[in-house]
Amino acid sequence: MTDPSRRRFLQWSALAVAAGMLRFPLDAAASTAGRVTALPLQDVTLKPSMFLDSLQVNRRYLFELEPDRLLHNFLQQAGLPPKGAVYGGWEGDTIAGHTLGHYLSALSKLYAQTRDVQVRQRIDYIVSELARAQAQDKDGYVGGLTRKTDAGDIEGGKQVFEQIRAGAVTGSKFNINGSWSPLYTVHKLFAGLLDADALAGNTQALPVLLPLATYLAGVFDALDHAQMQSLLATEFGGLNESYIELGARTDNPRWIAIGKRLRHEGIVDPAIAGKDNLPHHHANTQVPKFIGEARQFEVTGDLDSAAGARFFWETVTGHYSYVIGGNADREYFQQPDTIASFLTEQTCEHCNSYNMLKLTRHLYQWTPQARYFDYYERTLLNHTMSAQHPETGMFTYMTPMITGGERGFSDKFDSFWCCVGSGMEAHAQFGDSIYWQDGQSLYVNLYIPSTLDWKQGGLALTLDSGVPLNGQVRLQVTRADDAAPQRLLLRIPAWSEGRFALKVNGRKASSTLQEGYALLERRWKAGDVVELDLATPLRLEHAAGDADTVVVMRGPLALAADLGPVSDPWDAPDPALVGDASPLAGFSALPEPGRFLASTTRPQALEFSPFYAQHDRRSALYFKRMDAAQWVAEAQRREKAIAERAQLKADAVDMIQFGNEASEKAHGLTSDTSFSAAYRRQECRDVRGKGFVEFVMQGSRQPLALRLRFWGSDKGRFNILVNGTLAVEVEVERGQVLDFVDHDYVLPHALTRSGQPLRLRFEPQHGDTAGPLFGGWLVSV
Template identity: 75%
Template sequence: MTKPHTCPHSPADSSIENAARRRFMQWSALAVAAGLLKFPLEAAASEAGKVTAVPLQAVRLKPSLFLDSLLVNQRYLFELEPDRLLHTFLKYAGLEPKGAIYGGWEGDTISGHTLGHYLSALAKLHAQTGDAEAKTRIDYIVSELARAQARDGDGYVGGFSRKNDKGEIEGGKVVMEEVRRGIIKGSAFNLNGSWSPLYTEHKLFAGLLDAHELAGNRQALEVLEKAAAYFAGVFDALDHEQMQKLLDSEFGGFNESYIELGARTGNPRWIAIGKRLRHEKVVDPAIAGKDDLPHRHANTQVPKFIGEARQFEVAGDADSAAAARFFWETVTAHYSYVIGGNADREYFQSPDTISSFLTEQTCEHCNSYNMLKLTRHLYQWTPQARYFDYYERTLHNHTMSAHHADTGMFAYMLPMITGGERGFSDKFDSFWCCVGSGMEAHAQFGDSIYWHDAESLYVNLYISSVLDWKERGLALQLDSGVPDNGKVRLKIDRAGNNAPSRLMLRVPAWSEGRYTLRVNGQAQKAKAADGYLALSRAWQAGDVVEVEFDTPLRLEHAAGDENCVTVMRGPLAMAADLGPVSAPYDQPDPALVADVSPLSGFAELPQPGRYLASTTRPEPLTFVPFFSQYDRRSALYFRYMTSAQWTQEVARREKVKAESLALRTSAVDMIQFGNEESEKAHKLVSDTSFGGSYRRQQCRDVRGKGFVEFEMKGSDKPMALRLRFWGSDKGRFNILVNGKLAVQVTVERGQVIDFVDRDYALPQELTRGAQALKIRLEPQHGDTAGPLFGGWLIPA
């Protein structure tokens, strides 16, 4: 087998690097021409870090919704028991676990991923607050991992497992030993019987890196280097083709962790391994400036590009920079919802089709968490305010929405559908990926407020906080009314000789360039340049800077659809309040109707930040900040119509209602898939089949070697089975009637982004004279059947 190339720099390498640099420069030049980027190209290609975030340890939060969220998260972190999260790590090392295993995902073969997130969250919490309990827990967890690792002569330590061919659960090392031997059997989320094992291990790697950097735990780096050596040995045994096949299974940000480990230790072996973890079928199109994202699992891809960004910073790979930047530009411009999140049913759909995918399964939180990490990398290369316009939008509207302000629980998805309900986690029986990323996200709000270069301090987020930056002799207090209003006040408490002489205040895009500025009470006429107000002077204790940004109401349209709009105020997406989640919502979507401007009908209510809109139809609605609707239903996106168009829409809705009634009347029988009462009445049984809901329609799908079987009333007339699909779905399955093959079905992904009904004529010899029909749906060759949103037996 071919070993990875590790020879010294050669002329061939030089030509490759020159070609990569040319591609980076070409793409960057195009981006500048298109107005996407503004920076000196040569500098951008040669300098990976122009600005740096002020250390998290130097920032403390003041009272605000962010501090409230951090404290609620801290409470939950301390309710969790490290011994229970360590259960599988000890068990598969041959040691007696000290705590019972948690439920949810921790009770599955992906067990162990939460511990890595938990380590990171504790480390960030400790850095942000100085909390001693967080440090104590970190030290204990790392020592227990070291104890488990000591039982393995190869340095392996892990908590994931796998289900073997006999259905038995066994430790995850057997998976990696099979990979070492070239046995790579898997899919996007399965590798040799284990659920995303490399993804799970990456979380541990990241947690150990954070424990070392943010909590000063030296043993964490020792444990990590031994584990890294084990996995590197597995990768060394694979040739290039095998490695790429392995990377077809989700591996998180393993490439980033190896490159970071190399940067931290100075060991080039780790950087070489990180470079080998480039998934070429995903990254190469981005290097070439090609959007190849449609129908790819979204969060699987984002960490790959974070790794590419880090590769540029550490190894100077210009291709990596081009890939990371193109990916970010593409996702934020063409795939992102107003809250900054992306993807429907966890997958990228077609670009600029946001308005067609407003569902209850939009915006997985992990995606946004990782997009914010990527944003930080790109910003430090080229400090443009627009990066933090995106960062701030996502932080306020997705991150804060996904964390229940009272319970501290986390949402997996943030529904964009009208009337959607946020489903929050259970304390001890969920442990989804978004619980882990949520723990981290709400432990580190101070990490991106302040940035610096040699002479400047950048204020990028207006989050009330205290900065005590001892290395530069600067201390200040930031008091902010954002997002309730645009009032910001900075007071210098200490400014030594080494303090930055220039203060750079980001002018948020939402202010539309309107603001007032005072320094020590005196009005200033400073103009913003490149999104920043630059204030240069010899700062002294007692200096006060006050700025008030306008927060006008405005409309934003969904990418690709100018008639699908949201209402914004400051950084906040505003939503119409549709009532508590305890009351079901089954009404047609409301619309914004006006012949001039729908915002003219918005009147501010006595409670700040709330508006009554007279231009919504069919009735006036109250608008509130979307993030705050934890236990309430919302309407976020609206069709923007004229009065004449609304009249036509009312007629269309009446027609749809009449057609639905006619179908119910004419059908011999009907089953509502996903509805417990209907399925029970039709004696439905299934295997590897899942009920759910999509676009407020209940549904059921069947996967792999599973089936779904149910009974329907018979008829002497020729009959057809009508099945309802979502137009862009695909699948292959067989329809059997009373045990005999009736129809072979192939559903191709269509262009219709709506529900689609398809009729399948049933052979009359299978239905004639039968009082009841037993209908069975079976996927072909491990494919899928559905999701199916309803079945009707109708006259052919």
């Protein structure tokens, strides 16, 4: 422990305590790694509940996937004949191979959770095939990623690393030497092998990992500090964590030293100094970096790492997170405390939340405060459970916060997004954070129906729970040896507002409150029953930075208005929550548990139910809170906006709706490196790099301008050509207006005066972007 490191940690901690973020003494013991540890997955068995249902649906999907197809590239690049055809989606791109790592982790977690022999057999087969492929490479390399050469040819991924070794690091945030995030893909394989070793007892996993780790360490050794930092500007997953974990597991300082070198200073150092440097950074690229910092603290005692990880967690959960626990819009952090301005279709990438839960587990181990599991429970219930379809087992990439949004679920064999991988892992391990211990006490953090058989601790119990639909919890001790802990700590969630009742063996029990826990202390014996009844009141929770944008909560659950099936389009304005007093006064419970009818929503009454369960429904989660006078003014504003849109349509010489198939076809649109999408319920299209978009619009003899609609905080540079001649050079700078904005570009009259149809072409300047474009109108000037 260096003095500067300790000083920075204590300085940040003092600020955090003053801000109310932390509650602990400012001494070295305040951040003791492993102060509490989770009980092993092998000791926990899930009982019937939505969590067990989810795990079983996930197991079904895992067994629908064919290991030989996921191994295709690994064998092919080793010069061995593949046994199965390569999958599609991301597995058909240069990021191929990342899914196998996720898959191996998911199987390992599932095996530890269920002790399912078939799962173990599949793990052993995959690792043995990786070993067979690795044996063909004299350097110990094994991998499934590929690269695309400048000529468009596909090569094996090892060439990426050989170029890096030679000092050639070219690319972008998600591309190195023609490969899509190759270090991210490598990390998934590292993590999968580590999980196979630790959770499934596979004795071949480390013998495969060690030569691969040695090969990549040699690549990193060839780089100086500046080259390494340039490399780390591209997404690399949690490779720092994996190297440090490998070092801890093998007691080899070589791997820990490599893990330390994999610190991206441009992101981590500001967090260590207590500075929020997150706006406009890709969110999920950053979260694993801090998981690695957390693990570095636990293994090496580096307090800088602890300070950085803590600051990042506090910042993201306090200033960048949506009510379901997720974060980011279009995969990026926006400005802090602007959640209400980014309620879109492209919010809450699931990988982000999965990794935030990992980070939460680390921080909780150092400082066991119930508030960490308030966040964990919120995210698990409202995001993780919403991201898996309960019937098909498919996963979302984004979970839309926009009113009327539709969750888009993956295809079984032709998606393989990153969030499919994290989804497979997330739904394989629900028992991993229920029970914790510190040598003297048993902590119960999640009220998930389960049994615990803690042989080392001499204690077994059964947990039954109505959470999240009600607050009733029952624990029954089924075995308590002399070694069993006498202290039982039950998390009292913040959502109960401190209202709870405790009984032991049918009698009211008193307890001591400690860091958000009810502490019961006695010599436990078989047959003892503890009953906890937690209040689950309705309440409003506002978006960070905007007290007038609110969500209705009940207990740990975010409630959303049910707007109908996804098969019915939604194009109406957002409903509002109106009431001069408390809008919740208009909520009445319906017979089905968890459902309410609200008479205070406008323009009509709506039914509310848990957001997570509305997989095939359109939802309204966030509401603007208004009094009666504000609603009258809002209704008038909406009518005016409708009239203005109609007037523009009537006045325009011609109009194209970018991203709309019918409109683009009617205008003969052609393009290259261009993508259609929807954002804030508005269809759009953008053009990237050396691509273009070209289309035809009706002309006029009158002087004309082309009106283009952008999102106010977007930027880009592109040229507008009219009939092949450069007409306008466009520069769109990122603005502060978080709304759609229109810009008019006057077209040279010499190019339009004939009144003939105009062939318009957009070309990005110097590899920049054109768009996203949300509409184009030719208007007279």
